[in-house]
Amino acid sequence: MPPHPAFGALPVRFDDAAADQAIAALEDLATALRSYLQVDGQLQAPLRRDWRGPARTWFDGEHAATAQTVQQAINRAQTGAEELRRAKHLAATEQLHRNTEAEAAHRVEVARLEALATPPPSP
Amino acid sequence: MTISSARPDYLQRYAMFVADRSNAARSANTRAAVALAAYHYSSIDLPVTVDASAVTDAALARSDGMIARVRRVAVAFTMADTRGHPVAVMDDQRFGRVYAGSPYSVFGKAVDTETVYEKGWRKPFEDTRKIGPVEVTSTFEAFAGAEVTRKGRFDLDGKGLDAGVEGSAFVGARLEADTSLEAGVLTARGHAEASVGAEASAAAHAKISLEEVHVDASGGAFVGARGALDGEVEAMGVGLKGAAEARAGIGGDFSGEGHLGWDKIEIEVSAGLAFGLGAGGSGGFSVNPKETVSDAMRIGTRVQSDAGSAAKVARAKTEDLINDGVDLGGDLYQTGRDVVDGGLDFVRNPLGNTTTFRFDPHVLGGRCNG
Numbered sequence: 001m002p003p004h005p006a007f008g009a010l011p012v013r014f015d016d017a018a019a020d021q022a023i024a025a026l027e028d029l030a031t032a033l034r035s036y037l038q039v040d041g042q043l044q045a046p047l048r049r050d051w052r053g054p055a056r057t058w059f060d061g062e063h064a065a066t067a068q069t070v071q072q073a074i075n076r077a078q079t080g081a082e083e084l085r086r087a088k089h090l091a092a093t094e095q096l097h098r099n100t101e102a103e104a105a106h107r108v109e110v111a112r113l114e115a116l117a118t119p120p121p122s123p
Numbered sequence: 124m125t126i127s128s129a130r131p132d133y134l135q136r137y138a139m140f141v142a143d144r145s146n147a148a149r150s151a152n153t154r155a156a157v158a159l160a161a162y163h164y165s166s167i168d169l170p171v172t173v174d175a176s177a178v179t180d181a182a183l184a185r186s187d188g189m190i191a192r193v194r195r196v197a198v199a200f201t202m203a204d205t206r207g208h209p210v211a212v213m214d215d216q217r218f219g220r221v222y223a224g225s226p227y228s229v230f231g232k233a234v235d236t237e238t239v240y241e242k243g244w245r246k247p248f249e250d251t252r253k254i255g256p257v258e259v260t261s262t263f264e265a266f267a268g269a270e271v272t273r274k275g276r277f278d279l280d281g282k283g284l285d286a287g288v289e290g291s292a293f294v295g296a297r298l299e300a301d302t303s304l305e306a307g308v309l310t311a312r313g314h315a316e317a318s319v320g321a322e323a324s325a326a327a328h329a330k331i332s333l334e335e336v337h338v339d340a341s342g343g344a345f346v347g348a349r350g351a352l353d354g355e356v357e358a359m360g361v362g363l364k365g366a367a368e369a370r371a372g373i374g375g376d377f378s379g380e381g382h383l384g385w386d387k388i389e390i391e392v393s394a395g396l397a398f399g400l401g402a403g404g405s406g407g408f409s410v411n412p413k414e415t416v417s418d419a420m421r422i423g424t425r426v427q428s429d430a431g432s433a434a435k436v437a438r439a440k441t442e443d444l445i446n447d448g449v450d451l452g453g454d455l456y457q458t459g460r461d462v463v464d465g466g467l468d469f470v471r472n473p474l475g476n477t478t479t480f481r482f483d484p485h486v487l488g489g490r491c492n493g
Contacts (some may be wrong), residue, residue, distance in 0.1 A: 012169070013165075013166065013168045014165075014168055014169050015161075015162065015166050015333045018164075018165045018166060019162055019166060021161065021162070022155070022159050022162040025157075025159070026155050026159075026173070026175060028155070029148065029151040029179060032144070032148040032152075033148050033151075034145075036141065036145060036448050039143075039144045040141050040144070042203070043133075043136065043137045043141070046130075047130075047134065047137045050130040051130070051133070051134070055192075055196045059196075061187075062188075062192070063189065066182065066189050067184035069178070069181055069185055070186070071179075072178050072182065073178040073179040076173070076174055076175035076179075077175035079173070080155075080173030080174075080175045083171045083172070084171055084173070087216050089167040091166070091169050113233070
Protein backbone atom coordinates (compact mmCIF):
# COMPACT_ATOMS: atom_id res chain seq x y z
CA MET A 1 0.00 0.00 0.00
CA PRO A 2 1.54 3.34 -1.00
CA PRO A 3 2.11 5.85 1.78
CA HIS A 4 -0.13 8.84 2.17
CA PRO A 5 0.96 11.76 0.09
CA ALA A 6 2.90 14.30 2.07
CA PHE A 7 1.80 17.89 2.29
CA GLY A 8 2.30 19.43 -1.07
CA ALA A 9 3.12 16.09 -2.78
CA LEU A 10 1.18 15.07 -5.84
CA PRO A 11 -0.70 11.86 -4.98
CA VAL A 12 0.01 8.87 -7.16
CA ARG A 13 -3.22 7.81 -8.85
CA PHE A 14 -3.13 4.15 -7.93
CA ASP A 15 -5.83 1.93 -6.41
CA ASP A 16 -4.17 -0.65 -4.25
CA ALA A 17 -7.39 -2.63 -3.71
CA ALA A 18 -8.06 -2.77 -7.48
CA ALA A 19 -4.52 -4.04 -8.01
CA ASP A 20 -5.01 -6.75 -5.37
CA GLN A 21 -8.28 -7.81 -7.00
CA ALA A 22 -6.66 -7.97 -10.43
CA ILE A 23 -3.74 -10.00 -9.02
CA ALA A 24 -6.18 -12.46 -7.39
CA ALA A 25 -8.23 -12.71 -10.61
CA LEU A 26 -5.13 -13.44 -12.70
CA GLU A 27 -3.97 -16.09 -10.23
CA ASP A 28 -7.43 -17.66 -10.35
CA LEU A 29 -7.22 -17.66 -14.12
CA ALA A 30 -3.83 -19.39 -14.03
CA THR A 31 -5.23 -21.99 -11.60
CA ALA A 32 -8.26 -22.60 -13.86
CA LEU A 33 -6.04 -23.03 -16.90
CA ARG A 34 -3.75 -25.39 -15.01
CA SER A 35 -6.80 -27.42 -14.04
CA TYR A 36 -7.74 -27.57 -17.73
CA LEU A 37 -4.33 -28.98 -18.61
CA GLN A 38 -4.43 -31.41 -15.69
CA VAL A 39 -7.82 -32.89 -16.67
CA ASP A 40 -6.78 -32.92 -20.29
CA GLY A 41 -3.59 -34.79 -19.40
CA GLN A 42 -5.39 -37.35 -17.25
CA LEU A 43 -7.78 -38.25 -20.09
CA GLN A 44 -5.16 -38.48 -22.80
CA ALA A 45 -4.00 -42.03 -22.08
CA PRO A 46 -7.38 -43.80 -22.32
CA LEU A 47 -8.39 -41.56 -25.20
CA ARG A 48 -5.36 -42.32 -27.32
CA ARG A 49 -5.17 -46.02 -26.47
CA ASP A 50 -8.17 -46.94 -28.63
CA TRP A 51 -8.07 -44.13 -31.14
CA ARG A 52 -6.39 -44.66 -34.49
CA GLY A 53 -6.82 -43.13 -37.89
CA PRO A 54 -6.90 -39.71 -39.54
CA ALA A 55 -9.07 -38.07 -36.91
CA ARG A 56 -6.52 -39.12 -34.30
CA THR A 57 -3.69 -37.66 -36.40
CA TRP A 58 -5.56 -34.37 -36.64
CA PHE A 59 -6.26 -34.45 -32.90
CA ASP A 60 -2.61 -35.02 -32.02
CA GLY A 61 -1.57 -31.88 -33.90
CA GLU A 62 -4.49 -29.75 -32.72
CA HIS A 63 -4.17 -30.90 -29.14
CA ALA A 64 -0.47 -30.05 -28.99
CA ALA A 65 -1.13 -26.56 -30.39
CA THR A 66 -4.05 -25.96 -28.00
CA ALA A 67 -2.10 -27.16 -24.98
CA GLN A 68 0.76 -24.88 -25.98
CA THR A 69 -1.58 -21.87 -26.26
CA VAL A 70 -3.14 -22.67 -22.89
CA GLN A 71 0.34 -22.88 -21.36
CA GLN A 72 1.11 -19.48 -22.90
CA ALA A 73 -2.06 -18.07 -21.31
CA ILE A 74 -0.97 -19.45 -17.92
CA ASN A 75 2.43 -17.81 -18.33
CA ARG A 76 0.82 -14.49 -19.34
CA ALA A 77 -1.53 -14.56 -16.35
CA GLN A 78 1.39 -15.23 -14.03
CA THR A 79 3.43 -12.48 -15.71
CA GLY A 80 0.46 -10.09 -15.41
CA ALA A 81 0.11 -10.81 -11.71
CA GLU A 82 3.83 -10.20 -11.22
CA GLU A 83 3.57 -6.94 -13.16
CA LEU A 84 0.74 -5.78 -10.92
CA ARG A 85 2.78 -6.60 -7.82
CA ARG A 86 5.63 -4.57 -9.28
CA ALA A 87 3.17 -1.76 -9.99
CA LYS A 88 2.13 -1.82 -6.33
CA HIS A 89 5.76 -1.52 -5.30
CA LEU A 90 6.37 1.21 -7.88
CA ALA A 91 3.34 3.12 -6.70
CA ALA A 92 4.68 3.10 -3.13
CA THR A 93 8.17 4.08 -4.29
CA GLU A 94 6.80 6.82 -6.48
CA GLN A 95 4.68 8.21 -3.66
CA LEU A 96 7.70 8.13 -1.33
CA HIS A 97 9.75 9.86 -3.99
CA ARG A 98 7.10 12.50 -4.49
CA ASN A 99 6.76 12.93 -0.75
CA THR A 100 10.53 13.36 -0.39
CA GLU A 101 10.57 15.87 -3.21
CA ALA A 102 7.61 17.70 -1.72
CA GLU A 103 9.24 17.72 1.71
CA ALA A 104 12.47 19.06 0.23
CA ALA A 105 10.57 21.75 -1.64
CA HIS A 106 8.71 22.51 1.53
CA ARG A 107 11.92 22.84 3.45
CA VAL A 108 13.34 25.21 0.83
CA GLU A 109 10.18 27.27 0.89
CA VAL A 110 10.20 27.39 4.68
CA ALA A 111 13.80 28.50 4.62
CA ARG A 112 12.97 31.17 2.06
CA LEU A 113 10.04 32.45 4.09
CA GLU A 114 12.11 32.39 7.27
CA ALA A 115 14.74 34.38 5.49
CA LEU A 116 12.15 36.92 4.42
CA ALA A 117 10.72 37.15 7.92
CA THR A 118 14.08 37.70 9.53
CA PRO A 119 14.77 41.50 9.87
CA PRO A 120 17.89 42.69 8.14
CA PRO A 121 20.80 43.52 10.46
CA SER A 122 20.98 47.10 11.52
CA PRO A 123 23.84 49.15 10.11
CA MET B 124 -10.80 -43.29 -46.75
CA THR B 125 -8.85 -44.89 -43.97
CA ILE B 126 -9.67 -47.51 -41.41
CA SER B 127 -9.99 -46.02 -37.96
CA SER B 128 -10.87 -47.14 -34.51
CA ALA B 129 -11.97 -45.25 -31.44
CA ARG B 130 -13.95 -45.56 -28.29
CA PRO B 131 -16.75 -43.04 -28.81
CA ASP B 132 -17.52 -43.08 -25.09
CA TYR B 133 -13.93 -42.08 -24.30
CA LEU B 134 -14.11 -39.30 -26.86
CA GLN B 135 -17.37 -38.02 -25.40
CA ARG B 136 -16.02 -38.22 -21.88
CA TYR B 137 -12.90 -36.32 -22.88
CA ALA B 138 -14.99 -33.64 -24.63
CA MET B 139 -17.29 -33.32 -21.63
CA PHE B 140 -14.58 -32.95 -18.97
CA VAL B 141 -12.34 -30.70 -21.00
CA ALA B 142 -15.32 -28.50 -21.97
CA ASP B 143 -16.17 -28.23 -18.28
CA ARG B 144 -12.63 -27.07 -17.43
CA SER B 145 -12.68 -24.75 -20.42
CA ASN B 146 -15.90 -23.11 -19.19
CA ALA B 147 -14.39 -22.66 -15.72
CA ALA B 148 -11.33 -21.03 -17.28
CA ARG B 149 -13.58 -18.81 -19.39
CA SER B 150 -15.38 -17.55 -16.25
CA ALA B 151 -12.04 -16.92 -14.54
CA ASN B 152 -10.87 -15.04 -17.61
CA THR B 153 -13.96 -12.82 -17.57
CA ARG B 154 -13.35 -12.00 -13.90
CA ALA B 155 -9.70 -11.24 -14.65
CA ALA B 156 -10.66 -8.96 -17.56
CA VAL B 157 -13.14 -7.02 -15.38
CA ALA B 158 -10.56 -6.68 -12.56
CA LEU B 159 -7.91 -5.46 -14.99
CA ALA B 160 -10.32 -2.89 -16.47
CA ALA B 161 -11.09 -1.64 -12.96
CA TYR B 162 -7.37 -1.39 -12.21
CA HIS B 163 -6.65 0.55 -15.39
CA TYR B 164 -9.52 2.93 -14.60
CA SER B 165 -8.36 3.65 -11.08
CA SER B 166 -4.59 3.43 -11.49
CA ILE B 167 -3.81 5.78 -14.34
CA ASP B 168 -0.29 6.54 -13.18
CA LEU B 169 0.88 2.93 -13.30
CA PRO B 170 -0.53 1.25 -16.37
CA VAL B 171 0.45 -2.41 -16.90
CA THR B 172 0.49 -4.42 -20.10
CA VAL B 173 -1.25 -7.71 -19.32
CA ASP B 174 -2.41 -9.68 -22.37
CA ALA B 175 -3.38 -12.81 -20.45
CA SER B 176 -7.06 -12.34 -21.26
CA ALA B 177 -6.48 -12.12 -24.98
CA VAL B 178 -4.18 -15.16 -25.03
CA THR B 179 -6.66 -17.09 -22.87
CA ASP B 180 -9.47 -16.18 -25.25
CA ALA B 181 -7.43 -17.48 -28.17
CA ALA B 182 -6.53 -20.69 -26.30
CA LEU B 183 -10.13 -21.38 -25.26
CA ALA B 184 -11.44 -20.65 -28.75
CA ARG B 185 -8.97 -23.20 -30.10
CA SER B 186 -10.01 -25.64 -27.37
CA ASP B 187 -13.69 -25.12 -28.26
CA GLY B 188 -12.96 -25.98 -31.89
CA MET B 189 -11.04 -29.07 -30.84
CA ILE B 190 -13.78 -30.23 -28.45
CA ALA B 191 -16.48 -29.69 -31.08
CA ARG B 192 -14.50 -31.77 -33.54
CA VAL B 193 -13.87 -34.53 -31.01
CA ARG B 194 -17.63 -34.62 -30.40
CA ARG B 195 -18.29 -34.89 -34.13
CA VAL B 196 -15.80 -37.75 -34.40
CA ALA B 197 -17.46 -39.48 -31.44
CA VAL B 198 -20.89 -39.12 -33.03
CA ALA B 199 -19.57 -40.38 -36.36
CA PHE B 200 -18.05 -43.42 -34.69
CA THR B 201 -21.18 -44.07 -32.66
CA MET B 202 -23.47 -43.77 -35.67
CA ALA B 203 -21.31 -46.00 -37.82
CA ASP B 204 -20.31 -48.53 -35.28
CA THR B 205 -22.85 -49.64 -32.76
CA ARG B 206 -21.24 -53.05 -32.33
CA GLY B 207 -17.88 -51.81 -31.18
CA HIS B 208 -16.12 -52.66 -34.42
CA PRO B 209 -13.70 -50.29 -36.12
CA VAL B 210 -14.95 -48.02 -38.81
CA ALA B 211 -13.65 -46.43 -41.93
CA VAL B 212 -13.43 -42.69 -41.49
CA MET B 213 -13.28 -39.97 -44.07
CA ASP B 214 -12.21 -36.70 -42.54
CA ASP B 215 -13.36 -33.69 -44.54
CA GLN B 216 -11.16 -30.86 -43.29
CA ARG B 217 -12.68 -28.30 -45.66
CA PHE B 218 -16.21 -28.61 -44.33
CA GLY B 219 -15.16 -29.73 -40.87
CA ARG B 220 -17.08 -32.99 -41.13
CA VAL B 221 -16.21 -36.52 -40.22
CA TYR B 222 -17.83 -39.40 -42.04
CA ALA B 223 -17.64 -42.96 -40.85
CA GLY B 224 -18.75 -46.28 -42.28
CA SER B 225 -18.23 -49.99 -42.10
CA PRO B 226 -14.78 -51.23 -43.12
CA TYR B 227 -16.44 -54.19 -44.81
CA SER B 228 -17.94 -51.87 -47.38
CA VAL B 229 -14.48 -50.45 -47.99
CA PHE B 230 -13.07 -53.84 -48.78
CA GLY B 231 -16.27 -55.11 -50.38
CA LYS B 232 -15.81 -58.37 -48.55
CA ALA B 233 -18.63 -60.38 -47.09
CA VAL B 234 -18.30 -61.63 -43.55
CA ASP B 235 -20.42 -64.73 -44.03
CA THR B 236 -19.68 -67.62 -46.29
CA GLU B 237 -20.38 -66.86 -49.90
CA THR B 238 -20.35 -69.11 -52.92
CA VAL B 239 -18.19 -67.60 -55.60
CA TYR B 240 -18.62 -70.37 -58.16
CA GLU B 241 -21.18 -73.11 -58.54
CA LYS B 242 -22.08 -75.32 -61.39
CA GLY B 243 -24.11 -78.46 -61.06
CA TRP B 244 -27.27 -79.74 -59.44
CA ARG B 245 -28.42 -78.86 -55.95
CA LYS B 246 -31.56 -80.02 -54.21
CA PRO B 247 -32.48 -79.03 -50.69
CA PHE B 248 -35.49 -80.67 -49.04
CA GLU B 249 -37.06 -80.94 -45.62
CA ASP B 250 -38.98 -83.66 -43.88
CA THR B 251 -40.92 -83.67 -40.62
CA ARG B 252 -42.42 -86.81 -39.21
CA LYS B 253 -44.36 -87.48 -36.10
CA ILE B 254 -44.11 -91.03 -34.89
CA GLY B 255 -46.27 -91.20 -31.82
CA PRO B 256 -44.77 -88.80 -29.26
CA VAL B 257 -41.57 -88.55 -31.22
CA GLU B 258 -41.09 -85.76 -33.73
CA VAL B 259 -38.29 -86.03 -36.22
CA THR B 260 -37.32 -83.06 -38.36
CA SER B 261 -34.71 -83.47 -41.05
CA THR B 262 -33.24 -81.21 -43.68
CA PHE B 263 -31.28 -82.62 -46.55
CA GLU B 264 -29.23 -81.18 -49.29
CA ALA B 265 -27.95 -83.11 -52.23
CA PHE B 266 -25.36 -81.62 -54.51
CA ALA B 267 -23.56 -82.85 -57.57
CA GLY B 268 -21.18 -80.62 -59.45
CA ALA B 269 -18.49 -78.12 -58.59
CA GLU B 270 -18.49 -75.26 -56.14
CA VAL B 271 -16.07 -72.78 -54.63
CA THR B 272 -16.88 -70.95 -51.40
CA ARG B 273 -15.06 -68.37 -49.36
CA LYS B 274 -15.43 -66.67 -46.03
CA GLY B 275 -13.67 -63.58 -44.80
CA ARG B 276 -13.53 -61.60 -41.66
CA PHE B 277 -11.84 -58.45 -40.52
CA ASP B 278 -11.35 -57.03 -37.09
CA LEU B 279 -9.48 -53.91 -36.14
CA ASP B 280 -9.33 -52.66 -32.60
CA GLY B 281 -6.97 -50.79 -30.36
CA LYS B 282 -4.73 -53.85 -30.22
CA GLY B 283 -4.28 -54.15 -33.94
CA LEU B 284 -5.60 -55.84 -37.02
CA ASP B 285 -6.99 -59.36 -37.02
CA ALA B 286 -8.05 -60.69 -40.40
CA GLY B 287 -8.76 -64.09 -41.82
CA VAL B 288 -9.96 -65.67 -45.00
CA GLU B 289 -11.07 -69.20 -45.75
CA GLY B 290 -11.87 -70.87 -49.00
CA SER B 291 -12.94 -74.28 -50.19
CA ALA B 292 -13.58 -76.01 -53.47
CA PHE B 293 -15.43 -79.21 -54.18
CA VAL B 294 -16.06 -81.28 -57.28
CA GLY B 295 -18.22 -84.39 -57.04
CA ALA B 296 -21.40 -85.51 -55.34
CA ARG B 297 -22.36 -84.81 -51.76
CA LEU B 298 -25.30 -85.48 -49.47
CA GLU B 299 -25.78 -83.62 -46.22
CA ALA B 300 -28.48 -84.25 -43.62
CA ASP B 301 -29.35 -82.54 -40.38
CA THR B 302 -31.79 -84.35 -38.14
CA SER B 303 -33.32 -83.41 -34.85
CA LEU B 304 -35.48 -85.65 -32.75
CA GLU B 305 -37.59 -84.66 -29.79
CA ALA B 306 -39.36 -87.06 -27.46
CA GLY B 307 -40.33 -85.45 -24.21
CA VAL B 308 -37.20 -84.91 -22.17
CA LEU B 309 -35.04 -86.54 -24.80
CA THR B 310 -33.61 -84.55 -27.64
CA ALA B 311 -31.19 -85.71 -30.28
CA ARG B 312 -29.47 -83.83 -33.05
CA GLY B 313 -27.27 -85.20 -35.75
CA HIS B 314 -25.45 -84.23 -38.86
CA ALA B 315 -24.41 -86.69 -41.54
CA GLU B 316 -22.41 -86.05 -44.63
CA ALA B 317 -21.28 -88.32 -47.42
CA SER B 318 -19.33 -87.28 -50.47
CA VAL B 319 -17.45 -88.71 -53.37
CA GLY B 320 -15.11 -86.50 -55.33
CA ALA B 321 -12.29 -84.06 -54.84
CA GLU B 322 -12.18 -81.28 -52.33
CA ALA B 323 -9.68 -78.71 -51.18
CA SER B 324 -9.72 -76.09 -48.50
CA ALA B 325 -7.38 -73.38 -47.29
CA ALA B 326 -7.42 -70.82 -44.56
CA ALA B 327 -5.15 -67.93 -43.79
CA HIS B 328 -5.11 -65.73 -40.77
CA ALA B 329 -3.06 -62.67 -39.89
CA LYS B 330 -2.79 -60.71 -36.70
CA ILE B 331 -0.87 -57.48 -36.80
CA SER B 332 -0.19 -55.28 -33.81
CA LEU B 333 2.51 -52.88 -32.76
CA GLU B 334 4.23 -55.64 -30.83
CA GLU B 335 4.10 -58.51 -33.28
CA VAL B 336 2.98 -59.91 -36.58
CA HIS B 337 1.47 -63.36 -36.51
CA VAL B 338 0.39 -65.23 -39.62
CA ASP B 339 -0.80 -68.75 -40.06
CA ALA B 340 -2.18 -70.68 -42.96
CA SER B 341 -3.48 -74.18 -43.33
CA GLY B 342 -5.23 -76.25 -45.89
CA GLY B 343 -5.87 -79.66 -47.21
CA ALA B 344 -6.96 -81.58 -50.24
CA PHE B 345 -8.62 -84.93 -50.54
CA VAL B 346 -9.68 -87.12 -53.44
CA GLY B 347 -11.92 -90.07 -52.76
CA ALA B 348 -14.96 -90.89 -50.69
CA ARG B 349 -15.76 -89.59 -47.29
CA GLY B 350 -18.53 -90.17 -44.80
CA ALA B 351 -18.92 -88.26 -41.58
CA LEU B 352 -21.44 -88.37 -38.80
CA ASP B 353 -21.73 -86.41 -35.63
CA GLY B 354 -24.53 -86.18 -33.19
CA GLU B 355 -25.68 -85.33 -29.75
CA VAL B 356 -28.27 -86.90 -27.50
CA GLU B 357 -29.51 -85.28 -24.36
CA ALA B 358 -32.01 -86.45 -21.79
CA MET B 359 -32.55 -85.19 -18.30
CA GLY B 360 -29.32 -83.22 -18.27
CA VAL B 361 -27.23 -86.19 -19.36
CA GLY B 362 -25.63 -85.66 -22.71
CA LEU B 363 -23.80 -87.91 -25.09
CA LYS B 364 -22.08 -86.73 -28.17
CA GLY B 365 -19.95 -88.36 -30.76
CA ALA B 366 -18.43 -88.05 -34.16
CA ALA B 367 -17.19 -90.55 -36.65
CA GLU B 368 -15.57 -90.26 -40.00
CA ALA B 369 -14.58 -92.75 -42.63
CA ARG B 370 -12.58 -91.89 -45.68
CA ALA B 371 -11.02 -93.74 -48.53
CA GLY B 372 -8.71 -92.04 -50.95
CA ILE B 373 -5.64 -89.87 -51.03
CA GLY B 374 -5.21 -86.60 -49.26
CA GLY B 375 -2.70 -84.08 -48.10
CA ASP B 376 -2.63 -81.23 -45.72
CA PHE B 377 -0.33 -78.42 -44.79
CA SER B 378 -0.03 -75.81 -42.13
CA GLY B 379 2.33 -72.97 -41.57
CA GLU B 380 2.81 -70.42 -38.88
CA GLY B 381 4.94 -67.32 -38.68
CA HIS B 382 5.60 -65.13 -35.71
CA LEU B 383 7.53 -61.92 -36.19
CA GLY B 384 8.15 -60.10 -32.96
CA TRP B 385 10.69 -57.55 -31.81
CA ASP B 386 12.54 -60.18 -29.85
CA LYS B 387 11.98 -63.34 -31.87
CA ILE B 388 11.12 -64.49 -35.37
CA GLU B 389 9.69 -67.97 -35.80
CA ILE B 390 8.45 -69.69 -38.90
CA GLU B 391 7.12 -73.20 -38.81
CA VAL B 392 5.80 -75.20 -41.73
CA SER B 393 4.49 -78.72 -41.82
CA ALA B 394 2.90 -80.76 -44.55
CA GLY B 395 1.54 -84.23 -44.59
CA LEU B 396 0.33 -86.76 -47.09
CA ALA B 397 -2.06 -89.55 -46.26
CA PHE B 398 -3.36 -92.27 -48.47
CA GLY B 399 -5.38 -95.38 -48.00
CA LEU B 400 -8.35 -96.08 -45.83
CA GLY B 401 -8.73 -93.89 -42.80
CA ALA B 402 -11.13 -93.69 -39.96
CA GLY B 403 -11.50 -91.25 -37.15
CA GLY B 404 -13.78 -90.61 -34.31
CA SER B 405 -14.31 -88.64 -31.19
CA GLY B 406 -16.73 -88.66 -28.35
CA GLY B 407 -17.88 -86.67 -25.41
CA PHE B 408 -20.04 -86.94 -22.36
CA SER B 409 -21.64 -84.23 -20.29
CA VAL B 410 -23.98 -84.07 -17.33
CA ASN B 411 -25.91 -81.11 -16.01
CA PRO B 412 -26.76 -82.18 -12.43
CA LYS B 413 -29.21 -79.35 -11.84
CA GLU B 414 -31.17 -80.14 -14.97
CA THR B 415 -31.05 -83.86 -14.28
CA VAL B 416 -32.52 -83.44 -10.83
CA SER B 417 -35.10 -80.97 -12.09
CA ASP B 418 -36.20 -83.26 -14.94
CA ALA B 419 -36.22 -86.28 -12.68
CA MET B 420 -38.46 -84.47 -10.19
CA ARG B 421 -40.73 -83.36 -12.99
CA ILE B 422 -41.00 -86.91 -14.26
CA GLY B 423 -41.48 -88.12 -10.75
CA THR B 424 -44.40 -85.73 -10.27
CA ARG B 425 -45.90 -86.74 -13.56
CA VAL B 426 -45.50 -90.41 -12.71
CA GLN B 427 -47.24 -89.85 -9.44
CA SER B 428 -50.16 -88.10 -11.10
CA ASP B 429 -50.51 -90.50 -13.97
CA ALA B 430 -48.24 -93.40 -13.30
CA GLY B 431 -49.90 -95.80 -15.65
CA SER B 432 -49.93 -93.69 -18.80
CA ALA B 433 -46.44 -92.27 -18.14
CA ALA B 434 -44.99 -95.72 -17.85
CA LYS B 435 -46.67 -96.74 -21.07
CA VAL B 436 -45.43 -93.65 -22.89
CA ALA B 437 -41.92 -94.12 -21.53
CA ARG B 438 -41.83 -97.74 -22.59
CA ALA B 439 -43.20 -96.88 -26.04
CA LYS B 440 -40.62 -94.14 -26.44
CA THR B 441 -37.83 -96.43 -25.43
CA GLU B 442 -38.97 -99.15 -27.81
CA ASP B 443 -39.34 -96.65 -30.65
CA LEU B 444 -35.91 -95.24 -29.97
CA ILE B 445 -34.31 -98.63 -29.84
CA ASN B 446 -36.01 -99.62 -33.07
CA ASP B 447 -35.05 -96.32 -34.70
CA GLY B 448 -31.53 -96.70 -33.42
CA VAL B 449 -31.24 -100.20 -34.81
CA ASP B 450 -32.64 -99.00 -38.13
CA LEU B 451 -30.34 -96.01 -38.13
CA GLY B 452 -27.37 -98.17 -37.29
CA GLY B 453 -28.20 -100.53 -40.12
CA ASP B 454 -28.65 -97.67 -42.55
CA LEU B 455 -25.47 -96.08 -41.38
CA TYR B 456 -23.55 -99.28 -41.79
CA GLN B 457 -24.93 -99.64 -45.28
CA THR B 458 -24.17 -96.00 -46.11
CA GLY B 459 -20.65 -96.37 -44.79
CA ARG B 460 -20.14 -99.46 -46.90
CA ASP B 461 -21.53 -97.70 -49.96
CA VAL B 462 -19.29 -94.73 -49.34
CA VAL B 463 -16.22 -96.90 -48.86
CA ASP B 464 -17.08 -98.98 -51.93
CA GLY B 465 -17.56 -95.82 -53.98
CA GLY B 466 -14.32 -94.42 -52.66
CA LEU B 467 -12.46 -97.59 -53.44
CA ASP B 468 -13.73 -97.52 -57.00
CA PHE B 469 -12.76 -93.89 -57.26
CA VAL B 470 -9.32 -94.42 -55.80
CA ARG B 471 -8.66 -97.53 -57.85
CA ASN B 472 -9.44 -95.70 -61.03
CA PRO B 473 -9.81 -91.95 -60.43
CA LEU B 474 -9.03 -90.90 -63.98
CA GLY B 475 -10.86 -93.51 -65.97
CA ASN B 476 -8.65 -96.21 -67.46
CA THR B 477 -5.50 -94.16 -67.70
CA THR B 478 -4.29 -94.51 -64.09
CA THR B 479 -4.34 -97.38 -61.69
CA PHE B 480 -3.77 -96.91 -58.01
CA ARG B 481 -2.81 -99.92 -55.93
CA PHE B 482 -4.69 -99.98 -52.71
CA ASP B 483 -4.97 -102.42 -49.85
CA PRO B 484 -8.14 -101.73 -47.83
CA HIS B 485 -6.85 -103.75 -44.87
CA VAL B 486 -3.96 -101.44 -44.28
CA LEU B 487 -4.83 -98.09 -42.77
CA GLY B 488 -2.30 -96.32 -44.93
CA GLY B 489 0.77 -94.30 -44.29
CA ARG B 490 1.47 -90.74 -43.37
CA CYS B 491 4.61 -88.79 -43.77
CA ASN B 492 5.33 -85.40 -42.35
CA GLY B 493 7.94 -83.00 -43.52
